[in-house]
Amino acid sequence: MKLIDGKQIAKDIVTELTEEVAKIEGPKPCIAFIRVGEDPASVSYVRSKNRTAEKIGIKPLLFELPESITQAELIKKVDELNADPEVHGILIQSPLPSQLDEQEAFNRIHPNKDVDGFHVQNAGRVVQEDPNGFASCTPAGIIEICQREGISLEGKHVVVIGRSLIVGKTFALLAMQKGPHANATVTVCHSRTRNLPEVVKSGDVVVAAIGRPNFVTADMVKEGAVVIDVGINRVEDPSKKNGYRLVGDVDFAAVEPLASRITPVPGGVGPMTVAMLMKNTFKAYKLQSSS
Numbered sequence: 001m002k003l004i005d006g007k008q009i010a011k012d013i014v015t016e017l018t019e020e021v022a023k024i025e026g027p028k029p030c031i032a033f034i035r036v037g038e039d040p041a042s043v044s045y046v047r048s049k050n051r052t053a054e055k056i057g058i059k060p061l062l063f064e065l066p067e068s069i070t071q072a073e074l075i076k077k078v079d080e081l082n083a084d085p086e087v088h089g090i091l092i093q094s095p096l097p098s099q100l101d102e103q104e105a106f107n108r109i110h111p112n113k114d115v116d117g118f119h120v121q122n123a124g125r126v127v128q129e130d131p132n133g134f135a136s137c138t139p140a141g142i143i144e145i146c147q148r149e150g151i152s153l154e155g156k157h158v159v160v161i162g163r164s165l166i167v168g169k170t171f172a173l174l175a176m177q178k179g180p181h182a183n184a185t186v187t188v189c190h191s192r193t194r195n196l197p198e199v200v201k202s203g204d205v206v207v208a209a210i211g212r213p214n215f216v217t218a219d220m221v222k223e224g225a226v227v228i229d230v231g232i233n234r235v236e237d238p239s240k241k242n243g244y245r246l247v248g249d250v251d252f253a254a255v256e257p258l259a260s261r262i263t264p265v266p267g268g269v270g271p272m273t274v275a276m277l278m279k280n281t282f283k284a285y286k287l288q289s290s291s
């Protein structure tokens with residue numbers, strides 16, 4: 001099938017983890033969520049992560065901190081959770097209010113509890129190909145999709161559009177790693193890239209992580225390419241009750257006929273992020289239980 005069903009792959013991961021967690025005798029894996037303020041998107045993301053953890057049997061702890069919190073108070077909470085042996089994973093929901101230094105807070109999480117993979121040490125572990133590190137969940141989810149769908153990256157030209165740490169840059173690093181999951185030849189395009197359409201057209205695999213609806217058009221895509229659309233963009237749609245619909249960074253209707261495989265939005269890469277967070281939490285539990 002041409003369409004990649006990320007929703008189903010994520011469900012399979014949740015089922016596998018549920019079976020693994022059920023086998024654990026004694027305290028179950030535990031993830032602590034820190035949410036600051038009441039940003040509606042953050043409330044909804046944390047709720048969804050919390051629900052998936054509960055479904056698997058991972059114990060969720062939710063800390064809702066006031067919008068006005070200081071950096072010192074946030075750090076104090078992180079330190080408490082770092083010191084708690086019953087907490088295996090810690091996630092600080094981004095974005096944080098502007099008075100807070102987000103990267104400093106991420107770097108305060110113990111690297112072995114950093115299940116979102118945003119700690120500087122985990123970024124380094126991705127570069128060093130350390131299997132005990134945690135890679136950011138969305139790029140790790142794309143690798144997982146490729147592995148489970150039999151899409152080999154070996155020797156392929158993978159063109160990544162976007163160079164954020166959370167998606168583009170980390171995916172590029174993962175795709176160029178040594179190993180059967182990767183071994184790709186990688187090009188990263190960004191806002192300063194010259195001749196971007198030609199570069200993208202040379203890609204056997206195109207990963208779009210830009211944040212602009214319909215950025216990747218049919219003339220940029222080689223026939224038979226695998227197209228992975230990471231973008232999540234709201235576009236106005238008066239026919240919808242809430243007045244908008246979600247689209248990716250790829251002009252899906254025009255590109256789909258050319259692609260050999262393609263992820264839809266929604267239902268492609270999106271659901272993988274929470275599934276990979278749970279996988280990272282189980283990995284953190286195993287690493288901490290064996291040390």
Ligand code: NAD
Nearest residue numbers: 138162163164167190191209210211230231232269270273
């Ligand atoms: P970002 O804004 O941090 O990075 C966007 C990148 O796109 C930048 O590196 C920039 O150089 C590049 N870019 C911007 N304009 C460009 C242009 N005109 N030409 C070429 N490159 C350009 O965004 P992000 O956090 O990486 O997210 C990208 C998209 O992925 C967003 O739509 C976001 O909502 C989505 N996203 C989805 C998930 C998920 O599926 N769970 C997770 C994270 C991000």
